[in-house]
Amino acid sequence: xxxxYNTSDSAEGTYDILQNAxxxxxxxxxxxxxxxxNPRFVYDGGETALxxxxxxxxxxxxxxxxxxxxPLKAADEILVAEIDGDExxxxxxxxxxxxxxxxxxxx
Numbered sequence: 001x002x003x004x005y006n007t008s009d010s011a012e013g014t015y016d017i018l019q020n021a022x023x024x025x026x027x028x029x030x031x032x033x034x035x036x037x038n039p040r041f042v043y044d045g046g047e048t049a050l051x052x053x054x055x056x057x058x059x060x061x062x063x064x065x066x067x068x069x070x071p072l073k074a075a076d077e078i079l080v081a082e083i084d085g086d087e088x089x090x091x092x093x094x095x096x097x098x099x100x101x102x103x104x105x106x107x
Contacts (some may be wrong), residue, residue, distance in 0.1 A: 015061055017068045025075050031082040031089040032057050039080070039094045044102040045073045051080065051094065073098060 016028040027041075029051070037054040049072070051059040064072070072078075081091040 015059075017064070017072070019068075019071055023071065023075075025071060025078045026081060027051070027061070027078055028081045028083055029059055031084040032059070035090065036080075036092050036094075039092065041078055041080075041094045041096045042099055042102060043072055043096060044099050045069055046102065048102055050102065072096070 014030065016026075018026045018028070020026075032053060034054060034057060036057075038052075039054070040052045041049060042052065043049040046069070047062065047064050049061045049064060051061065053059065075096045077093050077095050079091060080094050082089045
């Protein structure tokens, strides 16, 4: 990946957002229990996003760097990699759903 936009400790732990020269976005999170089922990345263009992995599992991403916001908002999909130590435990493509206000979705 060519650009590293974010390294953050959010409520759910450390995550990274990276973008390659082709504009593809990778979000790296620590491995979660169970695989993704119909995942969605919900984003409103601000400093927070929500990765729905399944009915039982979602990941709150807080403190998104300003430089990452525009590329995330323009993306149709992202690649999510779940990391276990130094290894990629699983990776999957997730569609991006842009909403007007994430706070409304969360309430």
